[in-house]
Amino acid sequence: MDLLIDDAGGVRRLTLNRPHVRNALSVSLQEQLVAALLSADADPAVSVVVVTGQGEQAFCSGVDVKELDRLGDTGWRGPYAQPHRSVWQALVELSKPTIASVNGHAVGGGFELLLACDLTIAVRGISVGLPEARLGLAASFASAQLPRRVPHGIAAELLFTGALRPVDDLVQWGLVQRVVPREELAATTLDLADTIARNAPLSLRRMKATMTKGMALPLMSAVTLGAGPDPYTSQDRLEGVRAFAERRPPHWSGQ
Numbered sequence: 001m002d003l004l005i006d007d008a009g010g011v012r013r014l015t016l017n018r019p020h021v022r023n024a025l026s027v028s029l030q031e032q033l034v035a036a037l038l039s040a041d042a043d044p045a046v047s048v049v050v051v052t053g054q055g056e057q058a059f060c061s062g063v064d065v066k067e068l069d070r071l072g073d074t075g076w077r078g079p080y081a082q083p084h085r086s087v088w089q090a091l092v093e094l095s096k097p098t099i100a101s102v103n104g105h106a107v108g109g110g111f112e113l114l115l116a117c118d119l120t121i122a123v124r125g126i127s128v129g130l131p132e133a134r135l136g137l138a139a140s141f142a143s144a145q146l147p148r149r150v151p152h153g154i155a156a157e158l159l160f161t162g163a164l165r166p167v168d169d170l171v172q173w174g175l176v177q178r179v180v181p182r183e184e185l186a187a188t189t190l191d192l193a194d195t196i197a198r199n200a201p202l203s204l205r206r207m208k209a210t211m212t213k214g215m216a217l218p219l220m221s222a223v224t225l226g227a228g229p230d231p232y233t234s235q236d237r238l239e240g241v242r243a244f245a246e247r248r249p250p251h252w253s254g255q
Contacts, residue, residue, distance in 0.1 A: 001017060002016070002017055002018055002026065002028060002029045002032060003015070003016065003017060003029060003032040003033060003036060004017050004054070005036055007045070007046065009194060009197060010045065010046060010047035010048060010194075010197035010198075011046075011047070011048045011049075011050060011190070011193040011194065011197050012036075012040045012043075012046045012048070012049050012050070013049075013050045013052065013101075014033065014036050014037075014040075014049065014050065014051050014052070015052050015053065015054055016029065016033075016051075016052070016053045016054060016059075016060055017054045018054070019053075019054045019055030019057065019058075021061070021064065021066070022057055022058035022060070022061035022104075022105070023053040023054060023055070023058050023059065023060045023061060023104075023110070024060070024061045024062065024063065024064040024065070024066075024067075025060060025062060025063050025064060025087065025109050025110075026064040026067050027064075027067065029064075030086070030087050031084070033087045033090070034084065034085055034086070034087055034090045037049065037087075037090040037091060037094055038085075038090065040094070040096065041094050041095055041096065044201070044254050046096065047096060047097075047196065047197040047199075047201050047204060048096060048097050048098070048099065048193045048196045048197045049094060049096060049097070049098045049099070050098075050099045050100075050101050050189055050193055051091075051098065051099070051100050051101065051113060051117060052100075052101035052102070052103055052189070053102075053103050053104060053110075054103075055103070055104065056103065056104055056182065057104050057105065058103075058104040058105045058106075058107070058110065059100075059102040059103050059104045059105065059106045059110050059113075059114075059122075059126075060106060060107070060109065060110025060113055061105070061107050061108065061110055062107050062108025062109035062110050062111070062112075062131075062132075063108060063109045063137075065135065086141075087109075087113070087116075088109075088112050088113070088115075088116045088141040091113070091116035091117060092116050092212065093212075094208075095205045095208060095209065095228065096201075096204060096205060096208065097118050097119070097196050097204055097208060098116075098117040098118050098119070099117060099118065099119045099120070099121065099189060099192060099193055100113060100114035100117040100119070100120040100121070100122075101121055101185060101186070101189040102114055102120060102121065102122035102123065102126065102167075102176075103123055103182070103185060104123070104126055105126050105127050105128065105164075106122075106126065106128045107127075107128065107129050107130075107131060107164070108129075108130060108131055108132055108137075108139070109141075110128075111128045111129065111130055111142065112130075112139070112141045112142050112145070114128075114175070114176075115141065115142060115145045115146060115149065115175070116141065116145070118208070118211075119177050119192065120170075120175065120176045120177060121176070121177060121178045121179075121180060121185065121188055121189050121192065122167050122170070122176050122178070122179050122180075122185075123167075123179070123180065123181070123182045123185050124167070124179050124180065124181060124182070125166075125167070126166075126167045127164040127165065127166055127167065128164065128165055128167060128170060129158065129162065129163060129164035129165060130142050130146075130158050130159055130162060131162040131164075132159075132162065133159065133160060133161075133162045134162040139159060142158075142159065143159060146158065146159065148215070149173070149174070149175060150173045150174070150175065154173060167179055198249075200231060200234075200236045200237075200240055200250070200252050201236070201252060201254045202228075202229045202230075202231040202234050202236055202254060202255075203231045203236070205228045205229055206227070206228040206229055206230070206231050207228075208228065209227035209228030210222060210223075210225060210227050210228065212227075213225060213227045214227065234255060235253055235255045236250075236252050236253060236254065236255065239251060239252065239253070240252075
């Protein structure tokens with residue numbers, strides 16, 4: 001299977017399972033990822049989604065270039081000219097927190113996967129980059145998202161040169177929250193995911209919606225946007241306050 005799906009304690013882990021081609025995103029794998037993300041969004045038992053790759057060489061090497069070569073001139077116009085949602089759109093629009101657990105090099109669409117996630121943990125010594133300009137492609141998602149996350153000049157250099165950069169640069173730019181030894185990646189990711197998953201699901205969804213939809217709004221317009229579910233009128237708000245007063249762990253219902 002090109003995509004492995006594992007659920008544990010409110011955390012859904014999606015593992016790109018094409019290590020023989022550096023976990024390249026074939027059309028089939030992209031469709032499987034979108035379906036898995038939509039399923040996670042609709043599943044009340046899932047609070048956090050983790051995206052990672054199989055093997056040690058690559059997190060994801062981007063779209064499957066050999067597959068594009070086989071397609072030839074068949075009228076394919078890129079992931080955003082299709083009748084269905086793209087992987088990156090599905091990640092951004094997911095109502096629940098997402099973590100990129102970057103086990104190897106992240107290039108092209110693989111770099112865009114971590115840009116689409118809320119948090120990123122990566123192994124030491126890897127490189128990232130956007131070589132699309134060298135391949136006649138567009139890096140459409142990164143072209144729009146990267147300038148929102150880093151200074152314009154940094155985004156322009158990455159996009160226009162196609163050069164690879166060490167993961168430590170991403171830490172300086174705030175794109176990666178933690179860099180860890182390879183043997184600590186899984187445990188560090190799971191610890192962060194579990195910490196998030198223990199919180200009230202409606203609160204997480206409200207925060208995610210406000211962050212995503214309020215980014216381009218004036219401050220108070222974003223504050224009063226009212227995006228996502230309202231935790232203030234929920235049973236979970238009553239339970240959270242009661243559990244705090246009684247000094248016990250809360251039991252969330254998602255209602």
